[in-house]
Amino acid sequence: MAKGKPEFDIERCKGCELCIGACPEHILAMTEIYNSQGHRYPECIDPDKCTACTFCAIICPDLVVRVWKYRKETVGEGKK
Ligand code: SF4
């Protein structure tokens, strides 16, 4: 189950593919679509496997990636 999800500011992407290699879950791939600067950009191809490790965001030199972390489900804990 996904612990978070990456979000890409695609117009900032230069298509270097560093984020692709940085993802330990191998769930990032380059699209076949180009942004307005003529670069392909990444997408998450298996969102359920994202661990929210943020490696993709850390390695990106252009601050394209933001990782959202899901909050733990606490509803019902400690209650009848
Ligand atoms: S946060 Fe981690 S697991 Fe999720 S896409 Fe980025 S590198 Fe992969």
Ligand code: SF4
């Ligand atoms: S590391 Fe950043 S600039 Fe490079 S392909 Fe990934 S999102 Fe684009």
